[in-house]
Amino acid sequence: MLTRHSIPHLILEREDCYASLWKKRTYDRLGLHLAKEFYDYVSQFDIKPLYHCTVESASLVEAGKKWRIEAKNTFKGNVEVYHAKFLVGASGENNEGCIPDIKGLSSFPGEILHSSHYKLGSRYTSNDVLVIGCGNSGMEIAYDLEDHGARTSIVIRSPFHVLTKELVHRGMSLLNYLPIYMEDTLITMLAKLEYGDLTKYGIYRPSRGPFANKNVTGRSPVIDVGTIGKIQNEEIKVVPEILNIEKNNVKFKNGTEKNFDAIVLATGYKSVANKWLKDYMYALNGAGMPKNRIPEHWRGKNGLYCVGLSRRGLFGVSMDAKAIANDINKLRH
DSSP states (O other), rough: OOTTOOOOOOOOOOSSSSSHHHHHSTTOOOOOSSSSGGGTTHHHTTTTOOEEEEEEEEEETTTTTTTEEEETTTTTTTEEEEEEEEEEEESSOEEEEOOOOTTTGGGOOSEEEEEGOOGGGGGTOOOOOEOOOOOOHHHHHHHHHTTTOOOEEEOOSSSOOOOOOOHHHHHHHTTTSSSSHHHHHHOOOOOHHOOOOOGGGTOOOOOOOOHHHHHHHOOOOOOOOOOOHHHTSSSSSEEEEEEEETTTTEEEETTTEEEOSSSEOOOOOOOOOOHHBBBBGGGGGGTTSSSOTTSSTTTTTTEEOOOOSOHHHHHHHHHHHHHHHHHHHHHHH
C-alpha cells in the first residue's frame, strides 16, 4: 500500500526469510487453509525486506519529530541506526508463545513444549500425551499424535465452532452477498448437519455465529482435519480444565486424574512489541495491543502506527494497511 502511494519505506525483519512463522515454527503435517491467491503475496508485490535486522529499540527523538530505530544486523554483527518520520509496528500478535499459569506445571518431569516447537507425532508413539488448547493448532496436533500411536487427551475449556474447510470457504463467499447474521445462521445449520450434537463430547458452540464470533473475539472457527471423528470414536479423549499438576499426575476440575509423559501447550501467542518499542504508549497498551478501539486501533500519535493487531486475521491486516498508508500519504503532503 505504501508502494502504491509512492511512499519510500524500509521493512526490517529479524529472520532470514519472509513468513518465518509458517516456515520455521510449524508442525510437519500443517497445511494452510487459505485460498491459493493469498500464497504468492511477497513475489506478486515485489516486497523486499531487510533480513537479519533485529530491532532492539525504537524511541521518539528530536522533540517528537523523528523515530530513532536501532537494529542489530545478526548477519554482519553490527548495530544499524535508522531515523523515520513515521513508524509502523508490524511484528504481529503471534510473536511469542503464551505459557499458561498452571499450578504445579514446573514440577512436571516429562517433556513440555509449546505448539510452535512441535514437529511430528512419531516421537510420542505409545506415550500418554496431554494437549492443552483446542484451537486449530491444538486440535490438529491432537490428531497427529493419535495418528502416530500416542494415547492422546486434549483439554477443552471454552466453546468454539467446528467447520469443514469447505464450509469456511462457503461462508466467506456468502459474506459477499448476505449480512453476517444470515450467513452465520446458514453455516451453523450446515455444521450441525455435518457433526451432530457435540455437547456429549464436551464441545459447545458459542452463542454467536462463527464469523461474528471471529469479529468480536478474534477467535477463528476450528477447521476440522479429522479430529472430531477421532473424538467421537473415543480415540482422542476430551478432558476439562486442569486443577493442578503433581509431577506426572494431572488432576482435572471434574475430579479425574491421569499420568502423562508429555504436555503440548497449544495455548496461543502474544505480542511482544513493547520489548523493542520503548515509546509504545503512543499506540499500544501494556500488553502490546492497540490502545484505541476498532476502527481507530491502528492509529497512534507522533507518527506511530500498528498493523495486524486487531485479531481479525488477513482481513484485518488488509484494512489496517490501507488505512495507515492513506493516513501517511495525507500527512506527508
